[in-house]
Amino acid sequence: MSHWFERLAERRMLKARAEGKLSGLEGEGKPLPRHPEAAFVDPGEAVGYRIMAEHGALPEEVQLRKALAAAKAAYAVAEGAEARRAAMGGIAEAQMKLSIAEEARRKFMR
Helix, strand or coil: CCHHHHHHHHHHHHHHHHCCCCCCCCCCCCCCCCCHHHHHCCHHHHHHHHHHHHCCCCCHHHHHHHHHHHHHHHHHHCCCHHHHHHHHHHHHHHHHHHHHHHHHHHHHHC
16 A cells, blocks of 8 residues: 555544544544454455455455365365375366466456
8 A cells, every 4th residue: 555545544534533433433542353364465465355344245356265175175075096086186277276366456456
């Protein structure tokens, strides 16, 4: 995030606080919910993802991460060489789709 944007956002938050617009909001005085997945994402993107998640919309990358986790879980319980090979193929496919989506987002954000 650029420095000027951070200063603008900070000024607007301070103004809203001074005008009392930030009091009486849901969750006031409580700690923010933990979102450990946001540790690996740009803070600006993390906010966007959280807003979308709170309103029931999941970005493609989140859906692909869930698919990758499901593929890894399927591999963990797979029995036999053929089942493990098929599960490994599912992991590879999910990882490839996730990598493509991440790279497309990076190119779009440039």
